[in-house]
Amino acid sequence: QVQLVESGGGSVQAGGSLRLSCVASGRTLSSYAVGWFRQAPGKEREFVAVVSWSGGTTVYADSVKGRFTISRDNAKNTVYLQMNSLKPEDTAIYYCVAARSWATQTLLRYPGQYDYWGQGTLVTVSS
Secondary structure, three states, X not given: OXXXXXXXXXXEEOOOOEEEEEEEEOOOHHHOEEXXXXXXXXXXXXXXXXXXXXXXXXXXXXXXXXOXXXXXXXXXXXXXXXXXXXOHHHOEEEEEEXXXXXXXXXXXXXXXXXXEEOOOEEEEEEO
């Protein structure tokens, strides 16, 4: 079992930045693909970004490309999401996820591809 705990959420004005962190326990994350989803009020969960086990391959949702950066530190069992140029539409609960296997870019965008989920951290962006 893998337990994922997110931190770093909060309130920020549009144009600001936040960095989310996700620490894993139970097992090392080094062999997992790890990423982030988000869910805004009244909306379905939405893929944000994912990084391969080595950190060498990343995939982003079009809505965050160029503004968000996902990275990982396997020595610390931690994955990060640096969010810049935040917009009000980025307001959501952000969930850290982990998958045992890599997949096509299409499949990686589906929640069912992931085996473990954190509890989420709230990000609020005001205009």
